[in-house]
Amino acid sequence: xxxxxxxxxxxxxxxxxxxxxxFDNPWLNWKFLTGAGILGLIAALVFLGYQFWDxxxxxxxxxxxxxxxxxxxxxxxxxxxxxxxxxxxxGTENSGRDxxxxxxxxxxxxxxVGVIAASVGMVVGILLGFLAGFIGGWMDDxxxxxxxxxxxxPSLLVLIVIQSVLGSVDLVTMALLISLFSxxxxxxxxxxxxxxxxxxxxxxxxxxxGVPVRDIMFKEIMPNLLPYLAASYIGNMTGAIISAVGLxxxxxxxxxxxxxxxxxxxxxxxxxxxxxxxxxxxxxxxILAIVFIALLLINLGLDEIANPRLRKAx
Numbered sequence: 001x002x003x004x005x006x007x008x009x010x011x012x013x014x015x016x017x018x019x020x021x022x023f024d025n026p027w028l029n030w031k032f033l034t035g036a037g038i039l040g041l042i043a044a045l046v047f048l049g050y051q052f053w054d055x056x057x058x059x060x061x062x063x064x065x066x067x068x069x070x071x072x073x074x075x076x077x078x079x080x081x082x083x084x085x086x087x088x089x090x091g092t093e094n095s096g097r098d099x100x101x102x103x104x105x106x107x108x109x110x111x112x113v114g115v116i117a118a119s120v121g122m123v124v125g126i127l128l129g130f131l132a133g134f135i136g137g138w139m140d141d142x143x144x145x146x147x148x149x150x151x152x153x154p155s156l157l158v159l160i161v162i163q164s165v166l167g168s169v170d171l172v173t174m175a176l177l178i179s180l181f182s183x184x185x186x187x188x189x190x191x192x193x194x195x196x197x198x199x200x201x202x203x204x205x206x207x208x209x210g211v212p213v214r215d216i217m218f219k220e221i222m223p224n225l226l227p228y229l230a231a232s233y234i235g236n237m238t239g240a241i242i243s244a245v246g247l248x249x250x251x252x253x254x255x256x257x258x259x260x261x262x263x264x265x266x267x268x269x270x271x272x273x274x275x276x277x278x279x280x281x282x283x284x285x286x287i288l289a290i291v292f293i294a295l296l297l298i299n300l301g302l303d304e305i306a307n308p309r310l311r312k313a314x
Contacts, residue, residue: 026308032301038294042107042287049104057088057098058105058258067092069099069279091279094270097258099283106259107287109171110241113259116175117240121182122233128183129190130217134198144191147184155181156246163252170254178243185239186232193228197221227306234299238292245288260284 049055057063068074069091070084084091090099132143159177163169169177197203198221206216222229247253248261251269255262267273267281 026305029301029304031297032305035294035297035299035301038290038297042291042294046104046108049100053101053104054098055101055105057101059097061096062101063088063092063096063098065092065096066094066277068277074277090283093263093266093277093280094272095266099279102258102263103260103283103287106263106284107291109257110244110260110288111291113171113175113178113244114237114241116172117178117182117244118233118237120176120179121236121240122186122229124179124183125186125190125232125236126222126229128187130194130221132187133191133194134213134217134221140191143187147187147191150181150184151188153181156243159243159247160250160252163247168254168256171257171259174244174247174253175240178240181243182236182240186229186236189232190225190229193225194221197224227302231299231302231306234295234302238295238299241288241291241295260288 066074066076067082067088068084070086070089072084072091074082074084076082088098088100090103092098093102128143128147132140155178158181162177163174166173194217203216203220206220211220244253244259245261245264248259249265249268251265253259253262253265255265261284263284264281267277267284270277270280272278272280
């Protein structure tokens with residue numbers, strides 16, 4: 001009897017075993033699902049923290065000073081040893097703030113800055129990208145020039161100058177300042193996609209049918225760009241969080257509002273590294289690393305969802 005090979009007949013053709021077909025769901029991507037799961041877990045833990053932990057301990061002088069995490073010891077001077085207690089499982093810092101409460105309060109605020117800045121940047125990027133890519137003409141020239149100029153500006157340096165002039169700002173204001181530079185990259189990315197898709201058959205048919213330009217852009221083209229827009233949004237969000245944390249670590253953030261960047265700033269200012277208070281700066285740094293890894297996995301997954309060539313047959 002002849003051996004059966006690893007191909008199967010599908011509607012008169014052949015298909016290799018394990019290859020994707022039109023019934024496969026591209027959203028079942030392990031990178032995307034893993035990243036989304038990590039962010040979902042962080043959101044769930046923050047929610048539970050607000051329900052079951054006293055977040056007022058994130059305020060100054062609300063806890064004993066310099067306690068290490070529960071189960072560990074900290075040598076303070078020659079004759080003093082501080083022991084971690086279960087009332088403060090992640091320890092406390094130099095100003096008497098509980099690290100667990102600080103993480104619960106600070107994590108969503110740090111991510112929130114990225115969400116606000118990325119959202120504003122994406123809305124502007126979508127509008128300008130569609131105008132430049134679909135309408136074209138002098139409008140394309142102006143938008144492309146403004147985009148190129150904005151991308152070449154050292155945004156962090158400009159933000160430092162702006163915030164040094166404004167003084168202390170709240171998180172929303174800082175997010176809006178960051179969004180001044182977060183629209184250029186999605187504008188260029190969306191423009192390139194729209195330039196390609198405006199020559200497709202269904203767009204030409206819609207034009208011949210008299211469909212309004214606004215409907216063609218946002219009802220015909222935009223739904224096909226959703227995976228690309230999502231990937232661009234995640235990348236924008238990552239850049240905004242990095243900018244926010246950078247400003248906070250340098251001391252230009254809202255220092256009275258607990259966030260991960262502010263916690264690292266105060267640890268640097270109090271020489272926590274030299275004093276071996278690793279939990280003060282280490283725990284916020286690990287949380288930030290986990291958030292960035294999750295966003296990276298989501299971005300890689302969305303790239304594979306949007307581009308079938310990047311998908312690997314299982």
